Amino acid sequence: MTTHGAGRARTGWVGWAYFAAAVLLVVGIIQIVNGVIAFAHSGTVLTPTGTVVHVSYGTIGWSYLIMGAVLVATGAGLFSGRTWARVVAVVLAAISLLANIAFFAMYPLWSAVVIVLNAAVIYALVAHGKEISRR
Template sequence: MATHGARPARTGWVGWIYFGAVVLVAGGIVQFVNGLIALADSGMMYLLPSGMAVQVSFASVGISFMIMGIVLAAAGIGVMSGKTWARVLAITLAVLSVLGNIAFFTAYPIWSAIVIVLDVLVIYALVAHGKELRHS
């Protein structure tokens, strides 16, 4: 009997998928907060070891983190509803989020570390067991 195109049976891993979706929404919120913090620090002056003062603007970083946060949260909601496009988008965005947080780890180490760990969990849950929630 062919079951081609049939939805995979739900296992206990469905909880991990929902966890991944919730973490994705939470990661989006954290990214948004990262963006707000970067905007608040956008005119910071840093003193280099050589004694030279450098003004650093995190404004564009803050805006991009805020946009990323909104898109991550939207993808998480789509994953909860079982949409394949949302799962693909969520995996792509989680990978980009990891790369972005690695790039700016020195600016916000604690927030970045939290987001990186949560993104890796999301990627695993969606890649390994995402088809269990597929509706379309």
């Protein structure tokens, strides 16, 4: 007999949800570092054909910083059991999965690994994400 408001029991899948949160935090931090590096590398570049090109990585740097901040916030939100974080994580994993399908011919091994991880993250958060929700 259960009482009103009793939550579902946690299963082993909750570990996958926490794994997804940890991955999002790490990838977000890496994206932020990449953004800072992109700002540092703006300047003049010599191409292999000998052409001198002025390159500004400002837009790339800002996109890395913004994406990194979103990923870190989503990972932290997953650890704290926020529903919005589960939704954002599933959307980001789906976009990543589709992008890696598009680049599968260029990077088959890496794309396959990322596709499988994204599919596992999506499944874990959709099917068992309520287990990490705040009670």
